[in-house]
Amino acid sequence: MAIKVGIPRALLYYRLYPFWKTFFSSLGIEVIVSGRTTKKLLKEGLKYAPDEACLSIKVAFGHVQDLMDKVDYLFLPRLVSLERGTYICPKFIGFPDMIRSAFDNLPLLIDTSFNLRRRPSNLFFPMYRVGRIFKRSFLSIYGAYKKALEEESKYLSSLRKGNLLPGVLSSWEKKRALRPSNPKGNLCIALVGHPYNLYDSFVNLNIIKKLEDLGARVITPEMVSPLEIKKEADKIPQEVYWSLGREIVGASFYLLESKSIDGMIHLGSFGCGPDSFLRELIADRARKHQEIAYLSLILDEHTGEAGIVTRLEAFIDLIQRRRMLKS
């Protein structure tokens, strides 16, 4: 029987899943992903998560609870930093420790540290440490690592071509050709925020679908090339040292400056530390671009569907009216 490794469908799953999945399956390990976020799953998470947690951490606790009895190993890498000179968020650094403190009878935890802050090239070392748990042969681990990198770069380049992440991820998973989405709308809306808010359709109440139904084409930070992000982020007088935050700020500044969008929506989760500052920075820049409409939404576990729909409709109406007035 193959060893089962569980990956929670939360936090950086949306970005790194193809990499991890390819690595594990090349080593002959079965990967099990927790189910999609549901009300029940979130409720289970709330039982274990500390009260003051941000929404994303609460959701992640729910996913861990979902995997508990199904797997032999739980893969919760300690993501300190994935780029030179940056961090992810302090909560990511302590996440495995919090899980260990909150749950009893956990499956074996793989909490290898990924710290590429000083030396961005040594991604292989932590991956080797993960591989060693299952396989002794250096070559097979190295092979799996190389294959994983290849898959990841394919995945990222597909995202950069302007495809939305959920579609790309499911087509990657099912090894199917990507069905190009062709929304009918003529509006272009940038949706910025942390990936675990943008793509978890329960958490954000399916906002991408709702926007597309209202006749908008959605652009996310993943579609902006890293070079442009770096260029914009370097202009900020102080370095934004959260790599996700840097990406969000860089991408939204680029999109605002490029004037290719009609509106921008920032999605933040309740209690998120980085979001509280990112909102301020983005809103300040958006104020300087009066022709681009800007909306900031905060998500929490009580978010009512009707509230979001009303605000989105009003937002789209506003943009449509502006257009009419212009022409």
Added chain:
Amino acid sequence: MKATFPHVGRMDIFIKGMTKALGMEAVVPPTNSKKALNLGVKYAPEFVCLPFKLMLGNLIEALEKGADTIILVSDRGPCRLGLYGLPLQIILKNLGYKFNWVTLDSPQAIKSSFQLGMIKGVEKYRDKLTFMDGLLAFHFGWKKMLATEEIERLSLKIRPYEINKGDTTKVFYQGMRAIEEAENLYDLKKAKNKAIRNLKNISQDRSRKPLKVAIAGEIFVVLDSFANLDIEKKLGELGCEVDRTIWFSTHILHHLGLDKFMRKSKRKAIQAARPYLKYHVGAECNATVGYAILYAKEGYDGFIHLMPFTCMPEFVAGGVLTRVSKDYDIPIFTVELEEHSSQTHLMTRLEAFVELLKRRRNQRSNQ
């Protein structure tokens, strides 16, 4: 140049002492108050932590008083503190203030800001002052702060024994004011000794057996008695001998790497937390967990964990502390502080907590 800085605990005593010795001018914002907090809350982002809001309030008040240069001592992640500069500048500029901004977050920044003439005002003094003057001024400021901390530490020890409630607090503030006003080292020593004598002369009931409680958590709220709603005084008057884990001086010494031989240093706390936190999360997170373990081993009755609402590193510590509390059998009380925290609310919770500690102690002595 009129420089200003936001308050962090009693850092103003240090800076005032230093600038006084140098004959320079610094605009010290009024001490943290409801007014500063309201100003901060009005203009700050919604979910930002309490220290940010208070600092913003301080800076607005200082700019109103005529300051033109803001100096912010900061760090480089992963906590939000390192990025305070960006939103603060944006908010203050949008409010229409004009100022020079200096962030001191690394030795390089300090050097380059000196070179860029940030401390332009210093040039005026440069010919008159020597390096030795600077060193002496630093020494004077440092001594002043140490003296304040010493009498504060003593007041924490004496408060649970006082017969007339409030005596200790009154005497402590008198002593602190005298220390603040001291002009030279001789005055300072006299003021300190007098304060210590006065504190020891407070009428006390030595037959009491106070509960022992330790306080740890995020540095700003632990140091600032306005932000933590005077929790030490409240605990003392409820009959607890409080030990505070973080002082401004120990924090500086830790960052200079000089706390190797100190008892219960932050370094030792971080080591003690290793079984629970395998990685250094940043800020005071590991130290908080470590202190809980150290104090539990020492036989303390309770542990209080202070954190601002939405603080990221302390949130991780809070998650881990639930397990520490079980493993070491020590009650841990986490207080989240935000702009809506009220005195009475905290008092009720503290009374309940102290009651719980008393009951535990009685049960133990009966066994």
